[in-house]
Amino acid sequence: MSSVYDSNLVLIQSALVAVLLALSIQVPLRLGVFSLAGVGSYGIGAYVSANLVLRYELGSIPTMALSALAAAAVSFLLGVVIYRLAGLYLAMATIAFDLTVAVVALNGGEWTGGPVGLFGVFTDLTMGLLFAVVALCLVAVHVTEIGRLARRVTTVREDPELAASVGINVRAYRLTAFVVSGLVGGLAGCLNTLTRSAVGLQDVSFHLVVLALTTVIVGGALSWRGAVIGSVLFTWLPTALAFVGDWQELVYGAIVVLAAIFLPTGLYGAWCSARRQFAVSFVGRRREAAVRARLHQGNVDKEVAAS
Amino acid sequence: MTNVLEASDVAVHYGGVRAVDGISFALEEGRISGIIGPNGSGKSTLVAALTRLTHLTRGELSFAGARYESVRPASIASMGVARTFQTVRLLPDLTVAANVQLGHDARARRDRPRGRGLPAPVSQALDRTGLAEMAHVLPSELSYGTQRRVEIARAIVMAPKLLLLDEPTAGMNQSERRDISALLRQLRDEGLTQLLIEHDVQMMLDTCDHLFAMAQGRLLTEGRPADVVADARVQEAYLGKGWKAHAGDQ
Numbered sequence: 211m212s213s214v215y216d217s218n219l220v221l222i223q224s225a226l227v228a229v230l231l232a233l234s235i236q237v238p239l240r241l242g243v244f245s246l247a248g249v250g251s252y253g254i255g256a257y258v259s260a261n262l263v264l265r266y267e268l269g270s271i272p273t274m275a276l277s278a279l280a281a282a283a284v285s286f287l288l289g290v291v292i293y294r295l296a297g298l299y300l301a302m303a304t305i306a307f308d309l310t311v312a313v314v315a316l317n318g319g320e321w322t323g324g325p326v327g328l329f330g331v332f333t334d335l336t337m338g339l340l341f342a343v344v345a346l347c348l349v350a351v352h353v354t355e356i357g358r359l360a361r362r363v364t365t366v367r368e369d370p371e372l373a374a375s376v377g378i379n380v381r382a383y384r385l386t387a388f389v390v391s392g393l394v395g396g397l398a399g400c401l402n403t404l405t406r407s408a409v410g411l412q413d414v415s416f417h418l419v420v421l422a423l424t425t426v427i428v429g430g431a432l433s434w435r436g437a438v439i440g441s442v443l444f445t446w447l448p449t450a451l452a453f454v455g456d457w458q459e460l461v462y463g464a465i466v467v468l469a470a471i472f473l474p475t476g477l478y479g480a481w482c483s484a485r486r487q488f489a490v491s492f493v494g495r496r497r498e499a500a501v502r503a504r505l506h507q508g509n510v511d512k513e514v515a516a517s
Numbered sequence: 518m519t520n521v522l523e524a525s526d527v528a529v530h531y532g533g534v535r536a537v538d539g540i541s542f543a544l545e546e547g548r549i550s551g552i553i554g555p556n557g558s559g560k561s562t563l564v565a566a567l568t569r570l571t572h573l574t575r576g577e578l579s580f581a582g583a584r585y586e587s588v589r590p591a592s593i594a595s596m597g598v599a600r601t602f603q604t605v606r607l608l609p610d611l612t613v614a615a616n617v618q619l620g621h622d623a624r625a626r627r628d629r630p631r632g633r634g635l636p637a638p639v640s641q642a643l644d645r646t647g648l649a650e651m652a653h654v655l656p657s658e659l660s661y662g663t664q665r666r667v668e669i670a671r672a673i674v675m676a677p678k679l680l681l682l683d684e685p686t687a688g689m690n691q692s693e694r695r696d697i698s699a700l701l702r703q704l705r706d707e708g709l710t711q712l713l714i715e716h717d718v719q720m721m722l723d724t725c726d727h728l729f730a731m732a733q734g735r736l737l738t739e740g741r742p743a744d745v746v747a748d749a750r751v752q753e754a755y756l757g758k759g760w761k762a763h764a765g766d767q
Contacts, residue, residue: 358622361615364608371570372606376675377594377623 219337221445223405226344227398228441231418232425233351234395236437238387239426240354242367244297245388246419247288247304248395250311251281253414255399257315260328260409270335274343274400281396282389289388293381305419312414327410335404343401347394351434428469430476439477521546521679521710522567527576529559529566529734536562538734539576544679544712549705551713551721551742554731555755560714561603563731564683567712568593568600581678594623597678601668601685603714607656613667614652617642620671642674645700662689669697673704680704680711686720698724718746730754 215222234248259277262268268276292303315322322328354363365373366383373380403409425444430436447465451458473480520543529537537559544550552560565571567578569590578586580596588596599620607616614635621639634640635652643649646666656664665685672680682701686694694717701711701724715721721728721742728745730737732754738745745751 358618361608361611361619361622364611365619368608369606371590372602372608374570374590375568375594375600375602376619376671377591379589379591381589 221449223337223340225441225445226340227402227405228421228425228445229344229438230347230394230398230401231422232429232437232441233347233434234391234398235422236426236431236434237351237354237390237394239431240363240367241383241387242296242370243293243384243387244301245304245391246301246423247285247307247388248391248398249418249422250304250308250414251285251392251395252399252402252418253308253311253315254281254284254392255396256403256409256413257318257322257328257399258396259400259403260331261321263331263333263404264328268333270333270339270404273333273404274397277400278393278396281399282392285388285392285395286385288392289385293384293388308414308416308419312411312416315411315414323410325411327408329408331403331407331409333404335401340401340405343397347397348434348438355433424466426476428466428473428476430478430480432475433478436476436478443477519546520544521581522712523577523579524567525577525579527563527566527578528574529562529571530574535734537566540731540734540736542729542736542739544710545727546710547705547708548726549701549711549713549724550727550729551715551725552729552731553715553718553721553745553751554737558731558754559734560731561683562734564600564681564712564714567681568598594675594677597676598681599672599675599677599679600681601665601672601683603683603687605656605661605664605668607664607667609656612653612655613648613659613670614639614643616656616667617648617670617674620674623675638674638676642670645673646670647696660688662686662693665689666693666697669700673709678710680709682711682713684714684716686715686717694720695723722746 231248231252234251235246238245238248255277258280259273262273262276288304288307292300295303316324318324354360362373362378363383365376366378366380370380373383399409399413402413421444425440426437427440428443429438429440447462448458451461454461469476475483522544524543525541527537527540528535540559540563552563554560562571566573566576569585569588569592573586576586577584580598585593585596608619611619617639618635620642621636625636625638635643640649643652646669648663648666648670651659651663656667659667665688669682669685672682685701686697689697698720701713705711705726713721713725725742727739728742729739730745730748730751732750737750737754738748
């Protein structure tokens, strides 16, 4: 068991970072905010953490906190400027933000290392701390998926006018989506730098946008469980597809296309639908029949009374 | 009688279109007021303006004596105004109970009582609207009329001081309309002020204490429901100019 863990250590680290990156896209999506700015925040978190460690020799915990806060602050300012945009226009604006971060990284001089990047970012980060931070984020997101907060989040996404009429400040929720996305994306970038001890242009490249989006689409966009499933899948997929050699990219693309066509709610959504179907078909059939009978009888009684 | 809501010279213009064009009126406390008018007369735009979902071109709004034409739409619920929409606006993935709970969320931070089950106001709202049996059913499994009752339950669970109902009985059969009319009158007897928009004139006559008639964004007349319905200007707005002569020819 231990040898399996050791031999997959890098993949496990990658999967944990990928979970947070996926959450930085998924949290805004759950609020109806089609923002891909989480990837830009990831880049900010990655470079800020490298500088904090290399220049100020901070430990892993303050580095994580400051990197996440820096990314969240930038994301908040971005949100203030573009929160009124929606749909594809919002996606375009946030991709422009991601590309801007990449340009700054390329031309940032000694702060970013330019095309070479920054190396030797060593801290006291342990696997236990890495697991704990990711678990903490998942618990925080889980809280937004249950009870009152879940209903309000769903309403902001599905019907902003209805949300306003039941007292929900839609603007505040949308701005919060930008802040949380920045916080989680920045944390993901920071953890990636601390686990790899280096940061470079690959940490702000466009392929991260594609990776994060496909992770969420294939895993499931409406729950953190979808982000976890997608992250694990896409972290191990290249290893699993090693046997197809040069055809790997094609198979990868085919999986994404097939998932988008046949699993529009992602793997987790499909699992939930199957479970609900099972409950309706077997467990709840008797109760459902009883309710239907009462509904029908009620309508009949009213029609008789009316006539 | 005191006025719960007062509107003064309210106008909503979209470019050259004057959807609402300088309307002034007041809603008396504890009364059911109604607005009738042909399609496109500006009734729903007026409700959107009253709930701040539509920006006012000009005019003043006051609720319980306090001006509110500058407040955010989300603050309307905390002022004590609840509404239903012209079309059904339920969340398809939430059960009937969860949809109604959304209204309860506006006034209560506690998610559920200490024991199990729904909060008492939610259960009461479901009972009053005849939805108790359907609490755990998805909206898509209900008839259109029943879905509208879920909207009413979601609004009354907010314990509002003023309830705005935009065509609440659209899609209902006659017996369902009578049930809703009885429910609204019962709520009125408990002190809830209401503003009702409907096309069903008989329903308005049976339900409302006071009626406003609108046409082309303006207020034509107001008064006792029977008088307003009998007003020649109102009949002309619905049936067109010269309708009497045309009817005589027939």
